[in-house]
Amino acid sequence: MSDSHAYSSQFLGWLQDYIGKLPSASMAEIVGQAGGPDRVWVVAVDIIKGFCVEGPLASERVGAIAEPAAALIQRAWDAGVRRIMMPRDAHDPESVEFGAWPPHCVAGTEESELVDELTELPMAEHFQVLDKNSLSAIQDTDLSRIIQNDGLPEAVICIGDCTDLCLYNLALGFRLISNARNEPLRVVVPADCVETYHMDVGTAEELGALPHDGDLLHDLFLYHMALNGCQVVSEVTT
Numbered sequence: 001m002s003d004s005h006a007y008s009s010q011f012l013g014w015l016q017d018y019i020g021k022l023p024s025a026s027m028a029e030i031v032g033q034a035g036g037p038d039r040v041w042v043v044a045v046d047i048i049k050g051f052c053v054e055g056p057l058a059s060e061r062v063g064a065i066a067e068p069a070a071a072l073i074q075r076a077w078d079a080g081v082r083r084i085m086m087p088r089d090a091h092d093p094e095s096v097e098f099g100a101w102p103p104h105c106v107a108g109t110e111e112s113e114l115v116d117e118l119t120e121l122p123m124a125e126h127f128q129v130l131d132k133n134s135l136s137a138i139q140d141t142d143l144s145r146i147i148q149n150d151g152l153p154e155a156v157i158c159i160g161d162c163t164d165l166c167l168y169n170l171a172l173g174f175r176l177i178s179n180a181r182n183e184p185l186r187v188v189v190p191a192d193c194v195e196t197y198h199m200d201v202g203t204a205e206e207l208g209a210l211p212h213d214g215d216l217l218h219d220l221f222l223y224h225m226a227l228n229g230c231q232v233v234s235e236v237t238t
């Protein structure tokens with residue numbers, strides 16, 4: 001590795017420390033500061049079986065966010081939040097995206113369904129499940145049309161997977177719409193309800209795929225969301 005491309009061990013040490021010391025936020029404070037629960041949205045992206053339970057892109061570490069995500073949604077509901085939206089992959093069988101990723105989460109299949117932890121919540125029938133066909137939940141989707149019609153809320157809590165893929169595009173997408181419109185929006189990302197997958201270099205070489213360091217990319221993209229003005233917290237308590 002040439003000097004010009006040497007990774008900074010000082011930065012990586014700082015990053016680990018930064019992620020380990022993230023402060024928490026509270027639902028009551030978020031709702032209070034927003035001016036009421038009707039001004040807060042929760043958007044849970046891709047907490048579906050194809051990433052959490054079964055299929056070529058499912059990962060145990062991603063599946064582990066299902067429980068804390070369900071608990072956060074319950075806390076939001078208890079605080080009066082009713083806009084709970086769930087963009088999820090519901091792919092066309094001939095999706096262009098399958099040029100980069102193995103076919104996954106095709107519309108109408110089990111992989112495309114919300115995980116049991118979410119569907120078993122008492123208010124599950126009130127969720128707005130919104131289909132998407134790309135890594136972006138807010139580009140040419142029903143969610144983009146909702147934002148177009150209803151405008152932005154005061155605060156949005158973004159949870160789901162993967163940290164560096166759909167979740168990142170979701171949180172940054174909200175941030176960039178807010179910036180472009182010059183309308184303030186608090187984008188909260190609780191790290192305990194966000195995760196990405198891991199594929200080590202050896203496995204990737206065997207499969208002819210690109211490796212993916214789950215811990216590093218999770219931390220780096222949380223940092224990158226914070227860098228861009230998202231409020232990255234350890235968790236959202238009551």
Ligand SMILES: [Zn+2]
Nearest residue numbers: 089097134135
């Ligand atoms: Zn996809």
